[in-house]
Amino acid sequence: MRKGETTEDKVFPVCKTRALDKYIAAVYEHVVVVPDVTLTPVTPAEALRMMNINLDIIEKAVKEAAKKNAQIIVTPEDGLHGWDFNRETIAPYTEDVPDPQVNWIPCKYPQRFGPAPIQERLSCMAKDNTIYVVANIVDRKTCNSSDPQCPSDGRYYYNTNVVFDSKGKLVARYYKYNLYTGEEHLNPPKEPEHITFDTPFGKFGIFTCWDVMFYDPAVILVNTLKVDTILYPTAWLNFLPHLTAIGINSAWAMGMGVNVLSSNIHNTSIGITGSGIYAPDKPREYYYNMETDEGKLLISELDVHPQPSASYSVVDWKLYASSIKDFSPATDVTSVVIYSDEFLFMELAEAEGNASICHGDLCCHLTYHMVEKRKDEVYALGVFNGLHVAEGQFYLQICTLVKCKTTNMTTCGRPVETSSTLFKEFSLSGTFDTNYVFPEVLCSGVHLAPEIFKVLKDGRLISQSRVSSKSLLTATLYGRWYEKDSVKQFPTLSQQQN
Structure with a gap:
């Protein structure tokens, strides 16, 4: 047993019960409160204050989803800190995210890996509301000259999805591989990651935004690793007629035969909207609204093991x-x-x-x-x-x-x-x-x-x-x-x- 753990944190075998056939999922389209664009970095305290404003909003959505019996909620890419950064200005918004194999509940042991107030708060949201919480943050990893790919400032910054289970435990960490314009301050991992985790309501895979356009990791998660549901934080800028968030995500769910839980930013001034809960046969709930400045919580029931629509595989x-x-x-x-x-x-x-x-x-x-x-x-x-x-x-x-x-x-x-x-x-x-x-x-x-x-x-x-x-x-x-x-x-x- 690791220092700081108790027996209740360990995983023990239990008697098997009948697997769930259905579950309730939620996604939240979030109007991000973004910091002022500045060429000089803010203090860590100011960055935390800004992120806590967004966490206050997200926590309300988490609580509402839990009251409606949702078992998992997905929040958007860039949902805590916004965008428009460089290497220096992103630094105070970052945290060190450990490998989930360390078996960590930040809500109970926040100092185990040094200060991690954002992970602590997300963990507590999940634990206090008995719901899986998916969020997007920036992971910071130090490196040195022994690594030939180490950036000149001695740090890797990764666009990172984290998943906390219903007890607040960190169960998944994914680094976005296919970065988009505006993410020059971030680093892709050396190789694509194929992140999955099992729950009582199915096997989940996770990737981010522009990853959906590529074989690796998106298709591998479905074809090789056989996930039931894709978790998909995004900050998707709509390009009609073929690349709207709701269009491509619904089509991808149909074409690949999986559920997709897609959570987008809501910012009509730059054309970002479109979130949904998609099954292979049809979208269960979706939101596309360029007329208001309001976010939206979507909740729907899904099959744990969805069946491909119209036998697309044949x-x-x-x-x-x-x-x-x-x-x-x-x-x-x-x-x-x-x-x-x-x-x-x-x-x-x-x-x-x-x-x-x-x-x-x-x-x-x-x-x-x-x-x-x-x-x-x-x-x-x-x-x-x-x-x-x-x-x-x-x-x-x-x-x-x-x-x-x-x-x-x-x-x-x-x-x-x-x-x-x-x-x-x-x-x-x-x-x-x-x-x-x-x-x-x-x-x-x-x-x-x-x-x-x-x-x-x-x-x-x-x-x-x-x-x-x-x-x-x-x-x-x-x-x-x-x-x-x-x-x-x-x-x-x-x-x-x-």
């Missing part, structure tokens, strides 16, 4: 599209750059018909029927097949039906949040070279509508009913061809198992 994503012989590829196309990717678009000039457009080996096919072809709204079929090079390199294959921002085709793919056109039916497919294809459908007002579409085993994304009551913004098959990413991002099977 979908042949190119079967139907490869069989098409009578669609003539577009000759009149418009090139539009969307988030650094050059898409090709063709206008849907008629109220109904067939359309095809190709980019290299990827051909996208669409059959559609609008209720009415409006003069003030233009829709287009688009394709992208290539290496995305902004914020990391990763290979995309995308077939998309979008509403253009104006009637000018050069505005196709620009952000647009409302539409009036109703579709009687649509069927979208493509000759994909990857099995990782994620179906995204957004309706007017940036709403998810899983009831209006389904995926067939032959790779078609089709409308569910003859006439939808929801106006369409976009219907997309978002493919990730991981094998064509860099070697670092796609390990061999033997590397995954080691």
